[in-house]
Amino acid sequence: MVRDLSVNLSGLHLDNPVIPASGTFGFGWEFKDFYDINILGSFSFKGTTLEPRFGNDTPRIAECPEGMLNAVGLQNPGIEAVISQELPRLKTFFHKPVIANISGFSIEEYAKCCEMIDKEEQVGLIEVNVSCPNVRHGGMSFGTDPAMAAAVTKAVKAVTTKPVYIKLSPNVTDIVSIAKACEEAGADGISLINTLLGMRIDIRTGKPILANVMGGFSGPAIFPVALRMVYQVAHAVSVPVIGMGGVSTARDVLEMMMAGATAVQVGAANLRDPYACKEIIEQLPLEMERLGIEKLSDIIGGYKK
């Protein structure tokens, strides 16, 4: 039996729900030698800002049990270089719509970047990151206040034609109120979760491992937290949800979808094993068969046999 893995994000058709998460897949180039990335549903490219950014000092990475911290700090070549260099190169080896992940330090910057990327044919969806924990005066500060998140959403929606998904931070007391504020402001969907703010200390030196002191915690350890938040948000909004946070296996993908996610992003797992998404996509039909699932989109938000 041919099993149907396809899902639909606000009109964007995906052959399967598996999407490498922003910041773990660059602009695709580093993965194309490992496997043909056209097997992916799509991928979310590296968080892009108006100006080029070097990011934070190193060390930017610290290992944790079942996960890792990163404090990269939105290193990216800037929106102009993404449009003039990365996207033309991407077109040569990836033939599906890509998700543009956009970040900013002011509402105007978010709007400007989204307006520019909206004109790019290969961009199928814009994911607005209001949740980067690793930059000061921006990123997460837009995603921790419902009014600010709504203001960013409104400004971006006013200048774009493509579906706009707002990527939320888990570092809040009430993620549902922020998701609802984004939906009311016109968001076509919600992505969650970004990383959880964390920290490690090197006990030999007594100093934080990360130069930035704190960083974003990702990996399998955060999966239950992410799943809980996806469940809460998916039950509170009527727009589609892209679920992410610690997803590492095909079974995690099914679980995320049952919690309410229409599509699922895979982050840290790509860094541990560059073939993670390929293996998940290959395993999905087998897991569906085991569970008697014919059409994957049937399980979004719950599944009764």
Next chain:
Amino acid sequence: MYKKGIYTILYQQKLARDVYVMKLFGDTSFITAPGQFVNILLEGRYLRRPISICDWNENTITLIYKVVGEGTRQMSTMEPGVKLDLLTGLGNGFDVSRCGQRVLLVGGGVGVPPLYGLAKALLAAGKTPVMIMGFQSKEDVFYQKEFEELGCPVYVATADGSAGVKGFVTHAIAQAKLTYDDYCACGPIPMLKALYDACPTTGQLSFEERMGCGFGACMGCSCKTKYGSKRICKDGPVLTKEEIIW
């Protein structure tokens, strides 16, 4: 090009204080230059361990590593026959074609191993490598004999003077009044900086950084150079002297 593969431990033995040599069997076709590294997945550890390649042939890889944390301690207890998941062919490595006729190889501690493969490649190219190795103390010294057996002169420096010249690699270079066309180095940052300041010639320097992926995707190990930002794992670990910003 880089690739994931499964490699079998052929043998492992202790070389010096906290330093081990591990020989692996498997596909080495993606290794193209001395100074490249492998990234090793360990049971129960989330991120891979990047370890420089000391030497390789058609189907074996020799790694020398130091136990610095739980992951490398775990590696040091592994028996022959154990299978490991490795990414190979990572990093740019040293460029032998850029080297002059007489090349100083300068290694500090576990910065020494990648210079062994480099010494062999230089000799094969008809060039003359001269090895300078720096350690803390006599009990940390390893691979002096192996370099000598290649036909490569070796000068040792130890910080406490218990073997070779007392002091750092730069003292050994000065004391031996060595002449050279350029140098290739791998070791701790203070050693690389001291060399950069002391040696007037061109050079290639291999850097270490905490990495996420090891293949250029996560931007975890970026550094600033005169030619823009570079990823130590993908655009490095070897940088040319003229591009380095300290």
